[in-house]
Amino acid sequence: MLPGADTIAAIATAPGDGAVAVLRISGSMALDVFGRVYRGAPLRPRQQQCGQIWAGSRKLDDVLACYFPGPRSYTGEDVVEIGCHGGAYLTGEILRSLLEAGARPALPGEFTQRAFLLGKMDLTQAEAVMDLISAQGERALHAASEQLEGRLGRRIGEVQEAVIGLLAHVEAYIDFPEEDIDPDTGLRLLERISGAEKACRELLATVATGRLIREGVRTAICGAPNVGKSSLLNLLLGQDRALVSERPGTTRDVIEEAVRVGGYVLRLADTAGIREAEDEIERAGIERSRRQLERADLVLEVLDASVPRERQPDLVELAGLRPGQSTRVVRILNKVDLGEHPSWGGEEAVRISCVQETGVSDGLEQALVRVLGTDGGLSGGVSVNARHADCLRRTLEALAAARAALGEGLSPEFVAEELRAALNAAGEILGRTEADDILGRIFSSFCIGK
Ligand SMILES: Nc1nc2c(ncn2[C@@H]2O[C@H](COP(=O)(O)OP(=O)(O)OP(=O)(O)O)[C@@H](O)[C@H]2O)c(=O)[nH]1
Numbered sequence: 001m002l003p004g005a006d007t008i009a010a011i012a013t014a015p016g017d018g019a020v021a022v023l024r025i026s027g028s029m030a031l032d033v034f035g036r037v038y039r040g041a042p043l044r045p046r047q048q049q050c051g052q053i054w055a056g057s058r059k060l061d062d063v064l065a066c067y068f069p070g071p072r073s074y075t076g077e078d079v080v081e082i083g084c085h086g087g088a089y090l091t092g093e094i095l096r097s098l099l100e101a102g103a104r105p106a107l108p109g110e111f112t113q114r115a116f117l118l119g120k121m122d123l124t125q126a127e128a129v130m131d132l133i134s135a136q137g138e139r140a141l142h143a144a145s146e147q148l149e150g151r152l153g154r155r156i157g158e159v160q161e162a163v164i165g166l167l168a169h170v171e172a173y174i175d176f177p178e179e180d181i182d183p184d185t186g187l188r189l190l191e192r193i194s195g196a197e198k199a200c201r202e203l204l205a206t207v208a209t210g211r212l213i214r215e216g217v218r219t220a221i222c223g224a225p226n227v228g229k230s231s232l233l234n235l236l237l238g239q240d241r242a243l244v245s246e247r248p249g250t251t252r253d254v255i256e257e258a259v260r261v262g263g264y265v266l267r268l269a270d271t272a273g274i275r276e277a278e279d280e281i282e283r284a285g286i287e288r289s290r291r292q293l294e295r296a297d298l299v300l301e302v303l304d305a306s307v308p309r310e311r312q313p314d315l316v317e318l319a320g321l322r323p324g325q326s327t328r329v330v331r332i333l334n335k336v337d338l339g340e341h342p343s344w345g346g347e348e349a350v351r352i353s354c355v356q357e358t359g360v361s362d363g364l365e366q367a368l369v370r371v372l373g374t375d376g377g378l379s380g381g382v383s384v385n386a387r388h389a390d391c392l393r394r395t396l397e398a399l400a401a402a403r404a405a406l407g408e409g410l411s412p413e414f415v416a417e418e419l420r421a422a423l424n425a426a427g428e429i430l431g432r433t434e435a436d437d438i439l440g441r442i443f444s445s446f447c448i449g450k
């Protein structure tokens with residue numbers, strides 16, 4: 001449905017009781033709907049006014065209300081926001097009175113959808129609104145606010161501009177069929193295609209980091225029995241969550257908890273110590289450890305520093321974890337309070353003691369940030385999600401095809417077709433395709449009479 005066709009209303013704050021709550025009305029009838037339930041100081045644009053909400057002859061609440069005339073509002077339509085007391089029943093009653101006054105209940109995300117449809121934001125910014133709301137850690141918040149601010153949109157816009165420029169050139173040759181693309185121009189076009197490909201590749205390289213930031217880092221605490229895995233989980237959590245005992249084989253089931261470290265959210269999984277177990281239940285637990293290990297983004301490999309190195313199998317020996325696979329591994333030597341066995345000398349590892357609570361904030365957390373923060377992309381404040389990555393891959397395929405067509409000396413129509421496909425795929429990221437307005441852009445910006 002087109003924006004403006006009807007007026008929507010919803011409770012904008014989280015369900016439940018709170019000091020205050022906010023309801024929102026958006027649409028061409030927003031002011032009328034509100035006027036039917038409101039008695040108080042007349043609303044003036046972007047100024048809060050005091051008044052009351054009434055359901056017929058029943059006063060519901062004293063409220064503060066603010067009117068944002070479109071297009072200078074969140075959705076781009078006329079919007080009224082009502083700040084009321086935050087009871088779940090009360091807000092429900094106010095919403096009911098708004099619906100009776102002619103609004104319809106908003107669908108999930110509909111305010112933001114309208115903002116997108118009315119051109120207040122591109123699709124990456126609309127997605128960022130959701131990311132911002134669901135952010136659990138500092139990095140997720142930072143990435144979402146950068147995206148909301150339009151950083152990713154601008155990078156995609158630059159790719160689009162480059163492709164539109166290329167297309168303009170190629171289309172000019174189509175208009176003069178007697179001319180082939182001369183080799184010099186061909187070379188310059190190839191270079192510009194490579195430039196656009198490079199920009200896409202750089203963005204695509206941020207997808208792994210983007211997922212870690214948005215969804216949290218799946219982190220498995222693994223190692224041999226009794227090395228202190230559960231103790232480490234408890235220490236990171238700041239509470240006695242997992243059972244700890246001096247008996248090897250204590251943990252059987254996987255225990256999962258989330259913790260914030262260095263701005264990341266780690267989804268920690270404490271696992272059963274891996275060894276050749278006789279006991280069937282322990283074997284089942286160890287099987288689960290292996291599964292956690294396989295799907296983890298990050299493995300905290302715990303070893304016992306007080307035991308000679310040759311008697312402490314590492315994860316490669318224990319579980320066949322091959323170094324160099326994409327999983328990041330942080331090696332931890334625990335129990336340094338018992339004295340580190342000389343055979344560990346020179347071993348690159350984070351040294352901690354779960355009993356004395358040393359080495360975590362100064363050593364482990366820094367190591368985690370180092371290993372998680374090494375992916376590119378974060379520095380530019382941009383990281384793409386899976387949807388963006390899919391569009392970028394298709395953009396790259398089309399650009400490669402355009403490059404091949406140009407290189408093989410195919411007619412300009414073929415090159416133009418691939419470039420248009422690239423433009424559409426990149427445009428999907430922003431929720432729009434530029435195909436329709438290419439012509440206008442070409443003739444206004446490109447001098448055809450060379
Ligand atoms: N001295 C010392 N003992 C520790 C340290 N960390 C853990 N322990 C002890 O080591 C024993 C095993 O600790 P857990 O945390 O249960 O070890 P785990 O790796 O989870 O063991 P499983 O679940 O059996 O695989 C317990 O008696 C802990 O108190 C440490 O830093 N120093």
Ligand SMILES: [Mg+2]
Binds near residue numbers: 243270273
């Ligand atoms: Mg344990």
